[in-house]
Amino acid sequence: MLLWVWLPIAVITLLHYGTGSEHVWAHNVLRRVYYLPIVVAAYQLGLRGGLVAAALVSVSYLPHAFAHIEHLAHTDPAPALEKALELVLYHLVGAVAGHLADRERRRRLELGRALGERLRLQQQLVRAGRLSALGEVVAGIAHEIRNPLHALRGTAEIVDPLVPRDRLERRMWEIHLSELERLDRTADRFLSFARPTPPRMTELDLREVAERLVALVGADARKKGVDIELELPPAAVGVRGDRDQLAQVALNIAVNALRAIGERGGHIRVSVRHDALFRGAPMHALRIENDGPRIAPELLDHLFDPFHGTHADGAGLGLSISERIVEQHGGFIEAANEGLGVSFTVLLPRAT
Ligand SMILES: Nc1ncnc2c1ncn2[C@@H]1O[C@H](COP(=O)(O)OP(=O)(O)OP(=O)(O)O)[C@@H](O)[C@H]1O
Ligand SMILES: [Mg+2]
Known part of the structure; x- marks a missing residue:
C-alpha cells in the first residue's frame, strides 16, 4: 500500500x-x-x-x-x-x-466456499459409494464368522467347568476364551460398520453424553494414570440425537485417546460448547482432547476412512463408524492436532 x-x-x-x-x-x-x-x-x-x-x-x-x-x-x-x-x-x-x-x-469468497463445499460433497459421495460396496463384503464376512463363533462359545461354556482352576492348562484356556471374546467384539464392529442402524432421535442434553462418557472410561483411565477433566457449561445444551449412538461416538474417540496416551499416563479433556459456528451454521460441540503424540499429517487425511487404523488390536473402524453416525445426525466430526495435542470435535445441529 x-x-x-x-x-x-x-x-x-x-x-x-x-x-x-x-x-x-x-x-x-x-x-x-x-x-x-x-x-x-x-x-x-x-x-x-x-x-x-x-x-x-x-x-x-x-x-x-x-x-x-x-x-x-x-x-x-x-x-x-x-x-x-x-x-x-x-x-x-x-x-x-x-x-x-x-x-x-x-x-469470490462465496464462490470459493461453494467450491469447497462441492468438493467435500463429491468426496463424501465417492466415499459413500466405496463404503456401501465394502459394507456388503464386510457384512458377509462378519456373518460367516459369527455362526461358527457362536458354536465355539457354546462349546466353551460346556468345557469351561471341566478345566481345573489350578492346572497349567487353565491359563491357556483363559487365553482361548479371551480371544473368542475379542473375535466376537470385532465381528460386532464389522457388522455395525456394514449395517448401520438409523438413529432414534430424541431431544437430549449434550452434557449428559459427556458425563456418561467420563463415567464409562473413568475406571480404565485411572488404571492407566490418565486424569480426565470435564468442562461443561452451566445451562443445558440441547441437541437432537440417538443417545446410545452418540455415546458410542464419544466412546470410540475416548478409547482411541486412551490408547494413544499409552501406559505413561496423561491428560484427557472432555468439553461441551454452546453455539460453535461451523460453516456458517450454529452448532453445539462436544470436544475430546488428549495429550498423546500428534497424528501424522498423512494419517490425518485418512483418519475417517475404514481400515486405516495403525493398531494391531483394532479393526480401524471406530472413527469411520463414528463419522457416519454423526453425519446421520446432520453434524460433522473433525480431527486436528491442537488443544492438548490431539483434538476431536463432534458438531451437532441445535435442537430447536
Ligand atoms: N487420539 C488419537 N491420537 C493419535 N492417533 C489417533 C487418535 N485417535 C485415532 N488415532 C489414529 O487413528 C486410527 C484410526 O482410528 P479408528 O478408531 O478408526 O481405528 P482403531 O482404533 O485403530 O480400531 P477400532 O476403533 O476399530 O478398534 C488409529 O489406529 C490411530 O492410529
Ligand atoms: Mg478406535
Whole structure:
C-alpha cells in the first residue's frame, strides 16, 4: 500500500506544489493522475480504502487548488467550480471502485466456499459409494464368522467347568476364551460398520453424553494414570440425537485417546460448547482432547476412512463408524492436532 498508494499521492502532490502555476497543462494532468492511487487503494482495500485515499488526495490537493484562484474567482468562477467538482469526483470514484471491489471480493469468497463445499460433497459421495460396496463384503464376512463363533462359545461354556482352576492348562484356556471374546467384539464392529442402524432421535442434553462418557472410561483411565477433566457449561445444551449412538461416538474417540496416551499416563479433556459456528451454521460441540503424540499429517487425511487404523488390536473402524453416525445426525466430526495435542470435535445441529 505504501508503494502503490501513499507514495504516489505524496509524489504527485510534491510535483503539484513544485510546478509553476504558468504550466496549466501540467497541473491538469497531475490532477487527473490522482485517480490512479485512488483506484488502486479501492481495489486493494475496498470501499474504505477508496474513500480514505480520496480524502487524503483532497487534503493534499485542497490548499494548492484554491491558493491561486481566489483572485480569479470574482471574475470567472469556472476554474474554482471545476476543481471543487474534481474533489467530489475523487470521492465518487473511490466509493464506486471500492464498492465494486468489495462486491467482487464477496463473490469470490462465496464462490470459493461453494467450491469447497462441492468438493467435500463429491468426496463424501465417492466415499459413500466405496463404503456401501465394502459394507456388503464386510457384512458377509462378519456373518460367516459369527455362526461358527457362536458354536465355539457354546462349546466353551460346556468345557469351561471341566478345566481345573489350578492346572497349567487353565491359563491357556483363559487365553482361548479371551480371544473368542475379542473375535466376537470385532465381528460386532464389522457388522455395525456394514449395517448401520438409523438413529432414534430424541431431544437430549449434550452434557449428559459427556458425563456418561467420563463415567464409562473413568475406571480404565485411572488404571492407566490418565486424569480426565470435564468442562461443561452451566445451562443445558440441547441437541437432537440417538443417545446410545452418540455415546458410542464419544466412546470410540475416548478409547482411541486412551490408547494413544499409552501406559505413561496423561491428560484427557472432555468439553461441551454452546453455539460453535461451523460453516456458517450454529452448532453445539462436544470436544475430546488428549495429550498423546500428534497424528501424522498423512494419517490425518485418512483418519475417517475404514481400515486405516495403525493398531494391531483394532479393526480401524471406530472413527469411520463414528463419522457416519454423526453425519446421520446432520453434524460433522473433525480431527486436528491442537488443544492438548490431539483434538476431536463432534458438531451437532441445535435442537430447536
Ligand atoms: N487420539 C488419537 N491420537 C493419535 N492417533 C489417533 C487418535 N485417535 C485415532 N488415532 C489414529 O487413528 C486410527 C484410526 O482410528 P479408528 O478408531 O478408526 O481405528 P482403531 O482404533 O485403530 O480400531 P477400532 O476403533 O476399530 O478398534 C488409529 O489406529 C490411530 O492410529
Ligand atoms: Mg478406535
